Amino acid sequence: xxxxxxxxxxxxxxxxxxxxxxxxxxxxxxxxxxxxxxxxxxxxxxxxxxxxxxxxxxxxxxxxxxxxxxxxxxxxxxxxxxxxxxxxxxxxxxxxxxxxxxxxxxxxxxxxxxxxxxxxxxxxxxxxxxxxxxxxxxxxxxxxxxxxxxxxxxxxxxxxxxxxxxxxxxxxxxxxxxxxxxxxxxxxxxxxxxxxxxxxxxxxxxxxxxxxxxxxxxxxxxxxxxxxxxxxxxxxxxxxxxxxxxxxxxxxxxxxxxxxxxxxxxxxxxxxxxxxxxxxxxxxxxxxxxxxxxxxxxxxxxxxxxxxxxxxxxxxxxxxxxxxxxx
Amino acid sequence: xxxxxxxxxxxxxxxxxxxxxxxxxxxxxxxxxxxxxxxxxxxxxxxxxxxxxxxxxxxxxxxxxxxxxxxxxxxxxxxxxxxxxxxxxxxxxxxxxxxxxxxxxxxxxxxxxxxxxxxxxxxxxxxxxxxxxxxxxxxxxxxxxxxxxxxxxxxxxxxxxxxxxxxxxxxxxxxxxxxxxxxxxxxxxxxxxxxxxxxxxxxxxxxxxxxxxxxxxxxxxxxxxxxxxxxxxxxxxxxxxxxxxxxxxx
Numbered sequence: 001x002x003x004x005x006x007x008x009x010x011x012x013x014x015x016x017x018x019x020x021x022x023x024x025x026x027x028x029x030x031x032x033x034x035x036x037x038x039x040x041x042x043x044x045x046x047x048x049x050x051x052x053x054x055x056x057x058x059x060x061x062x063x064x065x066x067x068x069x070x071x072x073x074x075x076x077x078x079x080x081x082x083x084x085x086x087x088x089x090x091x092x093x094x095x096x097x098x099x100x101x102x103x104x105x106x107x108x109x110x111x112x113x114x115x116x117x118x119x120x121x122x123x124x125x126x127x128x129x130x131x132x133x134x135x136x137x138x139x140x141x142x143x144x145x146x147x148x149x150x151x152x153x154x155x156x157x158x159x160x161x162x163x164x165x166x167x168x169x170x171x172x173x174x175x176x177x178x179x180x181x182x183x184x185x186x187x188x189x190x191x192x193x194x195x196x197x198x199x200x201x202x203x204x205x206x207x208x209x210x211x212x213x214x215x216x217x218x219x220x221x222x223x224x225x226x227x228x229x230x231x232x233x234x235x236x237x238x239x240x241x242x243x244x245x246x247x248x249x250x251x252x253x254x255x256x257x258x259x260x261x262x263x264x265x266x267x268x269x270x271x272x273x274x275x276x277x278x279x280x281x282x283x284x285x286x287x288x289x290x291x292x293x294x295x296x297x298x299x300x301x302x303x304x305x306x307x308x309x310x311x312x313x314x315x316x317x318x319x320x321x322x323x324x325x326x327x
Numbered sequence: 328x329x330x331x332x333x334x335x336x337x338x339x340x341x342x343x344x345x346x347x348x349x350x351x352x353x354x355x356x357x358x359x360x361x362x363x364x365x366x367x368x369x370x371x372x373x374x375x376x377x378x379x380x381x382x383x384x385x386x387x388x389x390x391x392x393x394x395x396x397x398x399x400x401x402x403x404x405x406x407x408x409x410x411x412x413x414x415x416x417x418x419x420x421x422x423x424x425x426x427x428x429x430x431x432x433x434x435x436x437x438x439x440x441x442x443x444x445x446x447x448x449x450x451x452x453x454x455x456x457x458x459x460x461x462x463x464x465x466x467x468x469x470x471x472x473x474x475x476x477x478x479x480x481x482x483x484x485x486x487x488x489x490x491x492x493x494x495x496x497x498x499x500x501x502x503x504x505x506x507x508x509x510x511x512x513x514x515x516x517x518x519x520x521x522x523x524x525x526x527x528x529x530x531x532x533x534x535x536x537x538x539x540x541x542x543x544x545x546x547x548x549x550x551x552x553x554x555x556x557x558x559x560x561x562x563x564x565x566x567x568x569x570x571x572x573x574x575x576x577x
Contacts (some may be wrong), residue, residue: 185427188416195376196479197402197409197431204556 010172018157028153033266034160039169040246042214047181047244048252049171051187052206053110056117057243060212062235064125064219069136069229074129078146079138086216093211095205098207102204106239114237121138135230138223144244144254156225163221164259167214171255174210183207187253215243241288242269248295251302255267260304265291328387329354329514330375330406330483334472335384337370343371346538347384352421352483357505359546360524362535369411369534372487372518376408379380389482391548401533402431408482411518413468415475417461421452423469424460439454443478450474450504466497473504483514490524502527526550 018027039061047053051291064086065169093116101112124130150156174180181208187195194200200264223229233239242272251257276283299306330352333405337345345367352358356444360368370576375377375386386394393401405430416424425443428434434438447453450470455463460471469489489505490498498521505528509515519525527547534542536558542549549555550552564567 120355127505160417178430178436178439180434181423181427181430181439184419185416187417189414191378191398192410192414192475193427194398194477195378195402195408195414196428197399198427311395 018154024153027157028272029227029267031153031157031160032270033262034157034164035225036219036242036246036266037158037259037262038167038221039215039218040250040262041164041171042211042218043243044211044247044252044258045171045174045214045256046204046207046211048254048257049175049187050183050204050248051253052204053210053244054113054208054211054240055110055244056097056115056240057211057215058235058236058237058240059093059113059117059120060215061219061222061239061243062082062120062229063087063093063116063125064089064221065223065229065234066130066219067135067216068220068223068272069138070130072138073079073131073136078144078148079227080146080148080151080220083217083220086220087213090211090212092214093304094209097203097261098205098208102208103201103316114240117235117237117240121237124235126232131230135228135233138227149227153225160221162303163217167217168259169211170214177204179203184253201314204247214300238285238288245291245295247302249291249299250305251304254302254304254308257302257304261302264303328352328358329389330385330516332371332375333385333387334575335374335381335386337374337379339366345374346468347379348533348535348540349384350533350540350543354482354514355509355512357509357517357529359529359532360518360535361522361525361532366373366534366535366558367538368518368535369487372485372516374407374518374563375562377543379426382442383523399429400425404482405480405482406485407476407479407483408485409469409472409476409487409489411491413465413472415471417459417511419460419543420457421460421463421471422456422505423445425478428475431479443474446474446478449477449507457459466494466501469493469501470504473483476567479507481513483516484508485516485518487500488520490521497526541571 017155021027021030043054043057064083067082067086067089071077071082071085072079096193097116101109125133129138139149140149148159158287173229182193182198182203185198186203190200219234241264245259246261249264250260250261262296272283328351332348333348334348335345336343336347348371350358360372370379374381374434375392376401377396377400381394385568388401388404390405393404397482404469416427422443422540425446426439429439429442433442444453447456450473452467452470452474452509455467460468463471474484480558482570486505490501494533502524507516517528519526529546531544531550532546534539541554541558542552
């Protein structure tokens with residue numbers, strides 16, 4: 001009961017945020033937080049819940065971004081119409097990477113994901129139809145409202161919020177159904193899970209494919225807002241790392257962890273870019289490196305988990321009798 | 328015949344760890360596997376559960392050849408196990424651990440939860456249902472593994488040294504638990520170091536030594552078998568024992 005009140009309050013704050021903070025910078029910042037929260041929440045399904053750390057998630061982000069721009073450029077589709085194309089391509093690529101590598105222990109999977117993402121970047125850089133090194137652009141002047149080309153960030157903000165709620169809703173449903181239990185069991189102890197009849201390989205693959213499809217939506221939304229994609233923005237390894245760090249910083253394997261991480265990191269990056277201008281481009285990497293070390297050393301389960309544990313410690317734990325009566 | 332092993336052999340390179348072991352278990356029986364350290368009983372056990380595939384020979388479960396099946400395929404067919412070193416899901420609660428087992432027969436979380444509570448009642452862990460599994464001690468974890476396995480509604484339960492590392496009192500409680508489970512009609516295979524446990528529980532025993540099955544029979548028969556005594560205590564003790572038994576008969 002208490003929890004749902006808190007959630008409604010936070011949701012209300014998120015909904016009115018761009019109406020209170022009306023400067024273009026802050027509205028755009030809010031939209032970006034939500035966009036990265038979508039990508040990081042999608043990553044969370046395979047990286048957080050199933051514990052299979054993908055370091056090449058940008059390849060799915062790129063599928064979504066490139067699908068929308070390519071179908072606009074070649075066939076004149078509204079960019080958003082390419083969402084199913086990007087998702088299908090992502091799920092296909094996830095199956096291709098996942099089938100041979102998910103049966104191996106964690107590190108091989110992570111390495112394979114990096115390799116595939118870099119490979120995709122190099123290939124796209126040399127494919128003329130995908131804009132090669134220059135990239136592809138979206139509609140310069142919106143033809144209809146379906147082109148989703150706005151000067152204000154406000155429409156994007158609410159569009160991203162709706163998609164994020166969808167992704168979180170799906171994650172919540174998963175968390176409380178058999179697949180969610182199975183993924184956590186696989187993450188904790190795969191051998192034990194298999195002895196109880198859990199088809200570990202298959203469930204990891206499901207998680208990876210779902211995660212890939214959702215990440216691709218984030219890519220399409222990104223390209224729709226910026227109206228542009230090139231190999232660096234759509235397939236650069238930095239985006240993979242960003243998605244991963246946001247989820248890990250907030251709390252991997254927690255429903256709202258990636259959102260918390262995005263709400264901290266996106267403003268940090270935007271502000272530091274503004275302060276340092278073009279000179280500070282390399283500094284972002286340094287900051288990410290430092291954050292990785294700090295998370296690994298002090299908060300391996302993320303900030304949100306830390307906060308929740310503090311709150312739980314402050315309250316007396318319910319006895320098992322009570323828990324049981326409720327259940 | 329519920330479970331049958333026919334000439335099961337397992338080699339690792341040039342090393343033969345299990346050499347043509349055959350055994351069959353009727354429904355409702357308890358089979359004990361004993362032997363000194365390194366005798367091959369755990370390897371044989373893992374061939375039965377699917378964690379290892381036999382190099383040659385066959386494993387038959389309910390009339391079906393499962394020799395090349397994975398652990399999860401065997402679990403679906405009614406085989407459940409515990410581990411020598413407990414492999415609980417450390418970050419999940421005791422209840423959730425058992426629910427993972429129950430999910431094998433239902434996809435409905437409410438049904439899985441109900442089934443998990445039933446099993447927790449049976450094994451005596453209901454009071455700590457919401458505790459994190461990582462907070463339990465060794466006896467609790469071993470009990471939890473048995474609960475988790477039972478929640479899959481198996482036809483046969485294989486326990487790998489379920490009593491190892493327990494104190495004398497805890498062993499007594501564990502034996503009571505195994506009896507209780509057996510009384511529900513469960514078929515059991517137990518690997519055990521402690522002779523007392525095997526003698527008080529098993530109807531038939533296989534003794535392993537250097538990968539070979541050196542004796543097979545009731546607990547009374549195998550403990551008198553000179554080959555078994557030799558394997559455990561050495562030749563001189565065996566000779567003394569043989570004289571002693573001869574003396575009994577005269």
